[in-house]
Amino acid sequence: MSSHPSFFRGKTLLIVGTETPIKRFIFQKLHKLGLQLIVLNAEKNWAAPYVHDWILGDMSQHERQITQVLAYHKTHKIDGIYNFWENDVILTSKLAEALNLVGVPVAVAKIVRNKFAFRQFCLDHGIAAPKFLKLNTDADVARAAKELTFPVVVKPVWGGGSILVVKANNPAELRETFEYVRKTATPALDSQFYDGVDIMVEEYIDGDEVDIDMIVQNGRIKYAAVADNYGTAEPFFLETTHAMPSSLPDEDQKALQRMASEVVEHLGLQFATLHFEAKITKSGPVPLECNVRMGGDEIYISSREVYGFDLIENGVKVALGAYVPTQYDLVPKKQVMTEALHAKQSGVLTSVRVDEAQQKALPVEQFYFGKEIGEAVLIPPDGYDYLGYITVSGDNFSDAQENLKLALKTIQYDVAPFDGSSTLGKTSRTSRFASASLRRSRVAVSAKIERIRHMSIKDQRKLHIGIACNSFDVGGGAVEQELASVGRNIQTELEARGYTTTYVDFNNLSQAIRTLQTSGIDLVFNVCERIHESSLLEPHAAAILDAMKLPYTGSNPLTLGLCIDKIRVKKLLSYHSIPTPRWDYIYELSDEIRDDLRYPLIVKPANTDNSIGIDNDSVVEDKDELREQLKRVVVGLNRPALIEEYIEGDEYDVSILGTDADDFEVLPLSRTIFTKLPEGYWHIYPFEVKFSESKVYKDNLIIQKPPQKVSRKLLSLISEIALDTYNILDAHDYGRVEVKVDRQGNPFVLELNPNPSINRGDCVPTVFELQGKNYGDFLEKILSLTINRYKGKDPFYHLQTSTL
CATH class of the missing domain: 3.30.470.20 (ATP-grasp fold, B domain)
Incomplete structure (x- = not known):
C-alpha cells in the first residue's frame, strides 16, 4: 500500500499539535515521506528534528491561531492539514475551513468531540444509544439516580482518552463520582478541557x-x-x-x-x-x-x-x-497484540529494566516506554498517566498471546508509592545549583506545628560554642591528621566571626567531661569521631552530651550507632524499599552466603568508617577471591563482612541539611566519574583515594560539583531517595548520602554518613559554597539549624526515633 515518495516530496503539510514523544513515530513517518512539516503548537519541542517551520501560540486561542496561520499561508503555501490529537480536533477543522483545505467540517467536529451532542445525534438518527443525561447540579444527580438503571458511567462531555470516565454502581457512588469529575475536569489536568467542562452520565453498556x-x-x-x-x-x-x-x-x-x-x-x-x-x-x-x-x-x-x-x-x-x-x-x-503498561499505584518511577536482547529474539513490533526514572506516575484517581506499551505479533491468536506474555517479562519497573512521610516526588530544583526544598503544597497536608523563627545572627554569635573533636599525637596517620584539623578549622572560623569557643578533646575523656562541666558552654559543635581512639565509640560522645543536657549539632547517639553498623542499615533500608545493591553478610567464615548474588561482588568491613579495609582487591570475581577477602575482613580485621553486588557506574554524594520537612535542603550534588581509571581499577572509593596521594586516582577521577549533562529527573530522583534514607535513619542537621547509579540509570544507596567530615574542602561545605556562600556561612547555618531544632522542644525530644 506504500505510495511513491515522489508524490509527497516537496508538499507542505500543516500539523496541528505535537502531543508527547509517544507520537514520534508519526513525525518520523511523515518526514520519511519527504513532506515539509509546518507545526502549529504552543512551543518548540522534541519534534524539532522533523519540523521545517513552527507557528507558535496558545492552542486554546483559536481565532488568534487562525489569524497566525492565514498570515503564514500568504507567503508559505500550505497544501494540506493533518491532526492526530483529540485535543486539537476542532481547531484543525476551523483551520481547514479557513484555508479551504480538505478536512472535517467544524459543525461535525463539534458533534463528535462533544459526547452529549454525539449521543443526541445518534438518538435523533435512530442509531443505538444508552439512556443519558447532563449533570450540572446536585438536582441533576438526584434525577439521574431515579431515571437511569445502574451501573452508570460518568464522563466529561469534552473529554478524551478515557480521562475522568468513571463507572458508578449506585446512587452514593454517582454523587461521589460527580463531585470528583466536577472538581478535576479543568485545563490544569488536560488541555482538552479548554473546549468545556460539562459532565454527562449514561447507562453502562x-x-x-x-x-x-x-x-x-x-x-x-x-x-x-x-x-x-x-x-x-x-x-x-x-x-x-x-x-x-x-x-x-x-x-x-x-x-x-x-x-x-x-x-x-x-x-x-x-x-x-x-x-x-x-x-x-x-x-x-x-x-x-x-x-x-x-x-x-x-x-x-x-x-x-x-x-x-x-x-x-x-x-x-x-x-x-x-x-x-x-x-x-x-x-x-498475522495477529498483533498490544499491552498497555500501567503502574499499580501512584508514585515515582525508581527503576526500569529492559531485556533488549530477549526483546530482539521475540516478534516485538513496537515498544515504547514514556516515563523516565524520577518522574511521578499518577494513576486514577490521582491522575491518568500510563507508562507505555508493547506490541507483538504471531501467526495466530494463541501464538501472539504467548509472545505477549514473554515480551512483558522483558520489562520490569518499580514505582515507589507516595505516602505521608516519604519525600519521593516532593522536591523541585530550579537549577543544578539551587537547593531542593520540599514543596509546601505537598507537605502542608501533614499536621505540622509552625516552627519558631531562627535566632538572629547577632544573638547567635553571643553563644559560647564548644568544639567536640579529637586531637592526636604528632606523627599520626592521614585519618588522624584529618580528624584533628577539622576541629581546629571550625574553631578558627567561628572565633573570627565573634564566637567564644572552647576546644574539647574526646581522646582525653576525663578532661573533656570536666571542660564541659566548668567552661560555660552553651552549645557543642560535635565533630567528634573517636573516644579512646575508637570509631565504635563515636555515638557515645553524643550520649555524654545528652546526659549533661548540652545541646549539640548533628545526629543523636542512636543514628550514629546505627550507621556504623552497615548490616543493620541495609536491613532497615530494605524494609523501607530503598534501592540498595543486593547483599548478604557474615560474622563467621562458616556462615552461609546466599547463592543468587551475581559477580563481581564487593566485600566491606561491616562496621568501619572512612573506607577503612576497602581497597581495589575488595571487589571479587569468583568464589576463590570471595573466600580470600572474607578471610581478610573477618579474621584479619576481626570485623563482620558485608557482601554486595558491585555496581558499575557513577557515584553521587547527596549533601543534606536540616532535620524535618520544614528545613530540609538538598545541596547541589557531587558526581564522581570513574571511566578514566586504568584497566584493572574498579570503580569504587577505596581508602587510598581519601587518605593518600595516589596519583592513579588523583589524575583519573572526574569529580563534578554540580553534575554536568545529567537529566534533572535523575538528579531529582537521587535527591528524593537520599532524603528518604536520611529520614529513615533519622539524621539531624546535616549528612551525606552516597548513591551509585548503574549504567541503566538506576540509583542504589550505599550508605548514609550522619556526621560527615565538614573540614574546609570537604564535600558538604564545598557544595554549600557553590551557592555563593563561604565556609563560615556554612558553619553558622549548621548552628542555626541546631538552635531551631532545640527551641520549643522537650530537652530530649531529638532522641525520639523518626516518624517514617
Missing part, C-alpha cells in the same frame, strides 16, 4: 468493546478494520490489551462496520481518518465515540502489520487530495 479504524474519502469507506479491546480496567476504563484482527464472529464485525458506516453517512463526512470505539451487545452494535483522527499509538502498527495498510500515509493522501483505493475483503497476514 454491557458487551465486548472494539475499535473500528477507517479512512473516508469522497464519502466512501476506503478502509475499515475491527480490533478487540480486552478488559478495560474499571471503574476508570483504563486500556489494557488490544488485538487485531478481532476475534469476534464475522457477522458481528460486519454489523459493527455497518453501524460505523451509518454514522459516517448521517454526519455527512466526506474526508476523514476515523477511530470508532464501540461495543457489540446482545441487541447489536452501539457506538461509544467517533474520533475524527487516527487511533492512538498501537493502531498504526497493528493496521500496517495485519493488513498492510498504512493509516498515516493514506490519511495524509486524503488530506492532500490524492486518491486512495478501496480495500475490499481484507485478509489478515
